[in-house]
Amino acid sequence: MAAMIVPSAAAVVVKTFTLRRRQNRRILCVGWASHLPLSSSFLGGRDPEGILGPPQRGHIARLDLKRQLEKDAVARETFDRQLREEREQRRKRREARVVPETTEGLIEYFLDSEARDIEVEIGRLRPRLNKEFFDHLRVELGQLRFAVNRTTEMEDRLIELEAMQKVLQEGTEAYDKMQTDIVSAKERLMKILQSKDRKSTLLEMVERNELSRSILALLDENIASAISNNQKEAAAFMEDVRSTILKYMTV
Structure with a gap:
């Protein structure tokens, strides 16, 4: 089974500022999907108000949509790569900083x-x-x-x-x-x-209100780890456990 790991915090892209140099925060949005063609066909025909116009049909429309999706996939991959590079640069910068030994120095830090x-x-x-x-x-x-x-x-x-x-x-x-x-x-x-009797264990945990989203988040991290390490059986086992837990959480 994959090793237990702790869920990592989500990355957030913001304008650089420190507590000392006070600046306004600014969220940087990514428009990699902002120019997708909006039509009822693109949304699976779900347009009850008819505000998106008639569905696009025909060979040319399908080719345009395919090309657009390919461009968006490339843009998303580029953005993800930039995020990874930025996280790595921040990690190296943090590790290069020297943590002061005094309380006064730690405040300045x-x-x-x-x-x-x-x-x-x-x-x-x-x-x-x-x-x-x-x-x-x-x-x-x-x-x-x-x-x-x-x-x-x-x-x-x-x-x-x-x-x-x-x-x-x-x-x-x-x-x-x-x-x-x-x-x-x-x-x-x-x-x-x-547990040898997972159903009984889950019922007991439901009674004690011990099932939470934190358990699912931790399980998701371990499933992802198992998949990345090509541990298919472990991943499948934990996917089954996750589905079972989810059923009891929605009872």
């Missing part, structure tokens, strides 16, 4: 981190984001808030630290919850996979 890397950095440095760290941050925030002669630089610093405090507090809470959910999902999934 997070302020200089790109926003899209914050989630990864929180997971990597979670042990350092402890009571001592947040106490130190609160002390500096208090000093800035109650400073008698506050300069523009101090105002900027206050805004940056307040934003960072919120991001890191919410991020650590979400990370801890995710870790708990993953551990529980792994334990419950192993219980299902190893």
Whole structure:
């Protein structure tokens, strides 16, 4: 059976910015499928309002659609490749950074981190984001808030630290919850996979409200891993388990 792995976070493409250099976020959309021909034939004949016009018919229309789909497939592959390259570049850049040993240095480290890397950095440095760290941050925030002669630089610093405090507090809470959910999902999934009476096991888990989407997500990751490693029997077995779980979740 394929090795158990943890679901990875979805990649999000955003404009580069850090907590220190505040810029507006901008989602970059990809128009690889925005120019597909909209017609009732393309949508399988489902156009009850008749707003897409008459269906396209004939040999030329089919050839045009085929060429369009081929172009879109190439565009999608190009986009996926660019995403992979960008993720690899970000990974190398993160690994090249030196994590400071002091709390003061760690604060500056997070302020200089790109926003899209914050989630990864929180997971990597979670042990350092402890009571001592947040106490130190609160002390500096208090000093800035109650400073008698506050300069523009101090105002900027206050805004940056307040934003960072919120991001890191919410991020650590979400990370801890995710870790708990993953551990529980792994334990419950192993219980299902190893059960000799899967139906009884699932019924018991339904009664205790232990079936969740986290289990399905974890199972999907393992199915994908088995397929990529050409473990067809393991993948088929887990696909069957997934279908069974889904039936009980919709009861």
